[in-house]
Amino acid sequence: MTTFDLIIRNGKIVTADSIVSGDIAVKEGKIVEVSADKAIEGTAVKEINAEGLHILPGLIDSHVHFNEPGRTEWEGLETGSRSLAAGGATSFFDMPLNSTPPTINKANLDLKKERAEEKSIVNPYYWGGLVPENIADLKDLHENGVIGFKAFMSPSGIADFNNVDDESIFKGMKEIASLGSLLAVHAESTVICDQLAAEKQEQGKTTARDFVESRPIISEIEAVRRIISYAEATGCKLHIVHASSRKVVAVINDAKQRGVDITVETCPHYLSLTVKDLEEKGAIAKCAPPLRDEDEVEDLWASVAAGEINVIASDHSPAPASMKTITDNYFEGWGGISGAQSTLNIMLTEGYFKRNLPLEKIVALTSTNPAELFGLETKGTIAAGFDADITLVDLNEEFVLKAEDLKYRHKHSPYVGKTFKGNVKTTIVNGEVVFTNGEIVEK
Numbered sequence: 001m002t003t004f005d006l007i008i009r010n011g012k013i014v015t016a017d018s019i020v021s022g023d024i025a026v027k028e029g030k031i032v033e034v035s036a037d038k039a040i041e042g043t044a045v046k047e048i049n050a051e052g053l054h055i056l057p058g059l060i061d062s063h064v065h066f067n068e069p070g071r072t073e074w075e076g077l078e079t080g081s082r083s084l085a086a087g088g089a090t091s092f093f094d095m096p097l098n099s100t101p102p103t104i105n106k107a108n109l110d111l112k113k114e115r116a117e118e119k120s121i122v123n124p125y126y127w128g129g130l131v132p133e134n135i136a137d138l139k140d141l142h143e144n145g146v147i148g149f150k151a152f153m154s155p156s157g158i159a160d161f162n163n164v165d166d167e168s169i170f171k172g173m174k175e176i177a178s179l180g181s182l183l184a185v186h187a188e189s190t191v192i193c194d195q196l197a198a199e200k201q202e203q204g205k206t207t208a209r210d211f212v213e214s215r216p217i218i219s220e221i222e223a224v225r226r227i228i229s230y231a232e233a234t235g236c237k238l239h240i241v242h243a244s245s246r247k248v249v250a251v252i253n254d255a256k257q258r259g260v261d262i263t264v265e266t267c268p269h270y271l272s273l274t275v276k277d278l279e280e281k282g283a284i285a286k287c288a289p290p291l292r293d294e295d296e297v298e299d300l301w302a303s304v305a306a307g308e309i310n311v312i313a314s315d316h317s318p319a320p321a322s323m324k325t326i327t328d329n330y331f332e333g334w335g336g337i338s339g340a341q342s343t344l345n346i347m348l349t350e351g352y353f354k355r356n357l358p359l360e361k362i363v364a365l366t367s368t369n370p371a372e373l374f375g376l377e378t379k380g381t382i383a384a385g386f387d388a389d390i391t392l393v394d395l396n397e398e399f400v401l402k403a404e405d406l407k408y409r410h411k412h413s414p415y416v417g418k419t420f421k422g423n424v425k426t427t428i429v430n431g432e433v434v435f436t437n438g439e440i441v442e443k
């Protein structure tokens with residue numbers, strides 16, 4: 001009789017295509033057998049009874065800022081990866097900035113890899129940065145395994161990570177195209193945002209609404225249109241991160257129809273929070289692009305339902321509470337939301353339960369699509385031969401998120417106090433249980 005390392009029995013196995021009742025067998029970190037409607041024969045070192053639970057491929061969070069090395073006091077790979085595990089994520093792609101030195105050359109990438117291999121309890125992957133100064137380093141970064149490159153079209157908020165100008169982005173995109181890699185872009189217009197922000201502040205207009213109005217949707221649209229024209233000129237594959245509005249997605253959709261190689265991400269906060277939350281919660285709910293109004297949130301859900309969004313990622317961009325306490329001048333205070341632990345909770349509560357978004361679509365957006373788009377060939381689904389990155393979810397469990405539930409270094413989040421339906425019970429990374437019943441499993 002076959003012996004396995006792990007058998008998960010009697011769960012509802014969710015993939016991007018289907019939901020089936022069955023068992024999963026794991027050996028040496030890999031899924032070796034998936035059985036639908038019948039028991040797997042054999043024994044295992046460990047068995048998990050998943051009766052009443054849904055079994056999802058672990059989330060792949062393609063957009064986090066864990067800030068290590070160099071700004072570990074803001075988050076760090078240990079606390080960041082623990083929060084992901086608690087939220088059902090089994091892999092992340094760390095952004096090149098907020099860590100210092102930023103990931104803009106091989107030496108800096110090596111520093112981050114070394115830390116991540118030591119500290120992360122989920123699978124780490126890395127974005128390389130594209131800044132005006134590092135075109136000559138892109139090849140080396142690519143050859144050392146970065147997922148792709150990330151550039152800012154507007155100031156990043158971080159002194160050692162410059163935004164690209166039109167000249168450097170054109171050169172960079174030509175190089176990235178020749179490498180066969182891809183560019184992820186933070187697309188907001190510097191001209192529009194800087195001008196509006198200066199006007200607002202000169203007039204002493206610094207409320208939440210003023211901040212939001214200084215970064216309007218048209219600023220995203222303008223930047224997206226411009227970067228698409230560069231993509232068409234260079235053949236560089238594009239990924240637009242954190243689109244905040246369906247109006248931005250529409251521009252990307254048009255480009256897709258024309259055959260441009262482009263994909264788009266949105267984040268749980270644009271699907272669940274509004275300007276009202278920014279007014280009420282202060283800088284805890286501040287991000288760029290900013291939160292929009294209720295009708296935009298509904299339109300963005302329609303966009304998700306219509307299949308216009310490729311990826312949902314958290315854009316977890318944490319900071320200490322002291323940088324998130326501003327209430328009178330919304331141009332001050334760190335822009336970045338702590339949300340990595342809550343992505344699946346938002347998608348289940350606001351998507352599956354509130355708006356009938358099928359579980360299969362949630363799996364596609366949070367796991368299967370990022371795996372396929374970014375070349376993780378053995379991840380993103382539950383099937384024999386794939387890595388045993390698995391999340392067990394109780395769809396019936398309701399809970400109110402408490403600050404002490406958060407595994408972040410700084411236990412604040414705009415979702416504290418929110419009632420969620422659907423909770424992560426167990427997270428398995430490469431066949432090992434890393435989180436169960438609310439606790440990280442210590443090695």
Ligand SMILES: NC(=O)N[C@H]1NC(=O)NC1=O
Pocket residue numbers: 065097098156157158186286287288289315317335336337
């Ligand atoms: N530097 C950084 O993390 N910026 C992020 N924060 C945010 O709200 N949007 C971003 O791009």
Ligand SMILES: [Zn+2]
Pocket residue numbers: 063065095315316317
């Ligand atoms: Zn980001």
